[in-house]
Amino acid sequence: MKADALRGHLDGLLLATLDGKRLHGYAIIEALQQRSGGAVSLPTGTVYPALRRLERSGYVRSEWSTVGGRQRRTYSLTPSGMRTLNDERRAWREFTAAIDGVLGAPAASVR
Numbered sequence: 001m002k003a004d005a006l007r008g009h010l011d012g013l014l015l016a017t018l019d020g021k022r023l024h025g026y027a028i029i030e031a032l033q034q035r036s037g038g039a040v041s042l043p044t045g046t047v048y049p050a051l052r053r054l055e056r057s058g059y060v061r062s063e064w065s066t067v068g069g070r071q072r073r074t075y076s077l078t079p080s081g082m083r084t085l086n087d088e089r090r091a092w093r094e095f096t097a098a099i100d101g102v103l104g105a106p107a108a109s110v111r
Contacts, residue, residue: 012088024072
């Protein structure tokens with residue numbers, strides 16, 4: 001998938017990946033790949049700064065925990081992050097409906 005296609009959607013993708021879960025950074029990257037059928041593969045240099053930004057904004061919280069015997073910072077949604085995710089989902093449905101109206105099946109021709 002082209003990086004340009006993801007521009008503007010990174011926050012929503014990360015928040016959705018954390019919906020109902022507590023994951024460390026690499027697990028978030030793996031979940032994005034799995035849920036997208038391999039189409040979304042983000043480098044750590046993109047994901048970790050975005051997670052820190054989302055944390056500063058109050059949308060995610062992090063804490064240190066032991067995962068597989070290793071200390072890792074795990075991330076989860078805050079109530080504010082859940083509200084933001086719901087807003088992102090609503091905006092995405094509106095956007096895709098509008099684009100589908102143009103790019104979807106051809107309209108019946110008027111004669």
